[in-house]
Amino acid sequence: MNVSYQWLKNYVDLHDISPQELAEKLTNSGIAVDVVEKVNVALDKVVVGYVLERERHPEADKLSICKVDVGEEDALQIICGASNVDKGQKVPVALVGAKLPDGTKIKKAKLRGVESIGMICSSSELGMNDKLLPKHKTEGILVLPEDSLIGSSIEPVLGFDDYVLELDLTPNRSDCLSMLGVAYEVAAILDRDVRIPENEIGDGVSNQHPVQIDIEAEQACKHYAARLIKNVQVMESPQWLQNRLIAAGIRPINNVVDITNFVMLEYGQPLHAFDYKKLDQPKIVVRLAKPEEKIVTLDDQERSLDDQMLLITDGVKPIAIAGVMGAANSEVTEQTTEILLESAYFDGFSVRRTSKKLGLRSEASLRFEKGVDPNRIYGALNRAAQLLKELAGGELVDVIVEDKKEVPSDTRILLRTSKVNEMLGTDLESEQIKSIMERLKFGIEEQDGEFNVVVPTRRQDISREIDLIEEVARLYGYDQIPATLPYGVYVQGGLTQKQKIRREIKNVLEGAGLQEVISYSFVSEKQLKTVKIEETDFRPITLSMPLSEERKYLRTSIIPNLLEVAQYNVNHNNPDIRIYELGTTFLSNEIHLTALPKEKMVIAGLITGALPTYWKKSNEAIDFYYVKGILENLLNELGINDAEYQPKVVEGFHPGRTAAISVEGEAIGILGQIHPEIQDRYDLTEAYAFEVDLTALWNQVNTEINYKTLPRYPAMQRDIAVVVDYDLEVDKLIRTIRTTGGEILENLQLFDVYVSEKLGLNKKSIAFSLTFRDQEKTLTDEEVTKVYNKILDALVTNYQAELRK
């Protein structure tokens, strides 16, 4: 809502408050003012001139030589290039020395040999916004009203001496979508009176009116009132009215439309004027549209309606979409002489639904949506009738005609002083609270030491005690409320176990050199299809109205996000990438969601590129085992020592270099090299990634620390090297050794994997170092040898291993 400061002065005394001060006060009490701006750039030395004579320039067809009276002794000779300049016009004249908004400085000049002293200006030369002017005013020079005072500054004539306060209204304060509403607010802040516009037209309602009104859709329309006005002369509005509309950001059209807009701005009640002669019968029927019913609106668009949209009809044809836009078939034109003026109370939800569905938002629909004051229906209607009489020569036919159902009335709310203080932490007296209610012009009814507040219908945001407490708080001043700390039982704050573990996971991965990233949950189809980790049948979740194809689906894995981050970095000169993200993935097995999907918290990592350059050469490189080491270390930190890694083919991964990770039979994630094709697609070289499902991990995490006494007896070390088939998974050997070794096998360390033709075709040698210890006694050589031989036997029997000598 744009509020003209000068206009507002009509309703509330502002003689001692500047527009800037007013803006600050409004903002501090809850009506945020975004900006305070002058209506137009200040114009010095631009005055009203009167064109005494106009002659064609002897040397140039398109130029006129004008004699212009600017209120000084001598008329000025001014050359003008506009074709519409004429004798007898009042025009804006920029005098010598004036500076125009575009930077032009007016000097004495000679045009084709003829002297020109000053300049007759067009609207755009004055810095006016052409979008807010009728077309004829933007072409050529601007012609001013005949009654403008010659020689006076142009500023008051065009309303340039005004300021506009741009309100950023919260949805609850629709009452401030009207000048009167803002006036009530300002009056409450300043503790002043509100002046309602005077009107000599009474509120009389007739039953014998020539027009008949019928509300058939009571749910969507509670009150429909109208007036019939004859002998209307449609023409341009007086300048003051146009100035008001322009300040509010509305383009003047003609006096009838302008008056309805003016009254809408003043009262917050949208009005609509029908050309009465275009009605098929003297009747208004308010009904719901039929399915697929068509209407051509004022903007010449054909609209297809549904059966929940409210229509205004003349009983034969629809003539408006209620509260949203009129139909072209009943539009007021220059030929219109009889007007049926509508002032109605339409249901906000209904209007909102219709305007949203049709994508048609107007100043009127905006106000209906948020709720208008049902008690301003007559006031607005009569105010407009009065103005039509004054400014369009209209004659009122009879009084108001209407169909009225039940409309909201004033509400009574008990306001307890104790509750106010309990809620705010203040120490206010009853009288202070009452005085705030009085400033708001709310009624007060005393009742056994407490009081009821009578809230007028203009404040439909107030329906219970807490709403009144808020009024007290904001008018008393939030800055007056003290700062205290909650009084009550002390509670211990803290992280839950899972939250602690999550932070620990991050610490471990960062310790291994991985950088945390945060990416978007929405992905493209391409990304979605990059990897498929989940085995069960799930369907990707699609946004119903995505912003773009790139962000259309909910991610089912974080790995595609990490690939995207890696690609970005590779292409931005960061080739060595070690990243992780802890976040949510979304899965559902429904095509059309009826329940919330499964949200999995996962930890995913990706490593590609090289290790940091070091001048001392080492043969350490990033490969599967490098990344597996990081993951093993992470799991160990979480007390998980028995994770199993089994080869697995996973979409998006290298089929020979990928493992499924499980703990005690439960799948927790995957680890592997990204499929070379996918690597290529993301501009990557060898890249390794893992994704672990934390929801599965929680069951396995063991954070308990089991202290064991340090060993008292010595350990014995034996190495064992065996030759086995190349394809044999070493994990099998390890498991066999562990089981066979039993309790005295304290530790097993794989220290060599050797492949050579010397070992035989498709053979490899695997060497372990075994540590034996008994907690109770010193082991003898014989005891260890016995176990050692058992292990060897098991390897020979199970895997046809040969001891390597």
Add this chain to the structure above:
Amino acid sequence: MKEKLEQLQSLALQEVGQAQTMQEINEIKIKYLGKKGPLTEVLRGMGGLSAEERPIIGKLANDVRETIGKEIAEKEEVLKGKEMEQQLKAEQIDVTLPGKPSLKGNRHPLTKIIEQIEDVFIGMGFEIAEGPEVEADYYNFEALNLPKEHPARDMQDSFYITDEILMRTHTSPVQIRTMLNKNGEVPVKIICPGKVYRRDDDDATHSHQFIQIEGLVVDKGIKMSDLKGILLNFAREMYGEDTKIRLRPSFFPFTEPSAEVDVSCMMCGGDGCRVCKNTGWIEILGAGMVHPKVLENAGYDSEKYSGFAFGLGIDRIALIKYGIEDIRNLYTNDLKFLKQFKRV
């Protein structure tokens, strides 16, 4: 005998004097003092001596042994020192060569700020609550006093999946879920951090996904002044002891009275600068007293209990704190960007 011993001694000392390496010294040691050495021989041959001569020669032999031993020991010290010196010299390295790079990643700047804020509130007795990112319309809107078709829903344009399921537009639904789980018990004292989603085209200041932290306290006798006190504490922990806060009336459907909360500008201390657009204040929070309808929806008697809630955007705080010019940088994850947030 005596001459023989003296001769032996002078010979030995001469050899010791000439020895250059530890190995030579060791050989000398064995040669003269070893089990098969001449001294042992002398002592062995003492049987043939007279009773008078025996102690004299015995003492002399011991003296010779001691003298030689002492000389050897001294020489050993000298040679060891020399050898060590040589060894150290040989082992000298260029200490100016760079060390082996060790790898260390760090938190994303948003996580750093979340954890910092979490820790501040944990210190004030809060717990951390979490909830789903895909929410039911009921929890995201209706329970929060935002019925369908409520005009205030326009404040948060949302990503729907079905008519009833959407991406949460704030973390407030976690408040509802937490209260419902508590089954009417008090106190409730939580903060809820998490990702939220709104239909905004991404640009320098807007992101369709961002991170929010909301707080909620419900108990008997919770007042708006308590909200002010807690937020003042928070602001001081985050931005320093001298930080001030300012509450301005505002509107949120789920709180009443509602407030926008400004903190005195941490860049200029309130004198006015580019960051605070010369106002001295920076808006960081929305807050208010929990609307009685919300309490009722979550199973609390609003006559008996009251509460306050607040919410802040982490991305915005990060942008201000680090002077980051574009919110998209937080989600592009350029390593050159992320690596700058290493410090504690």
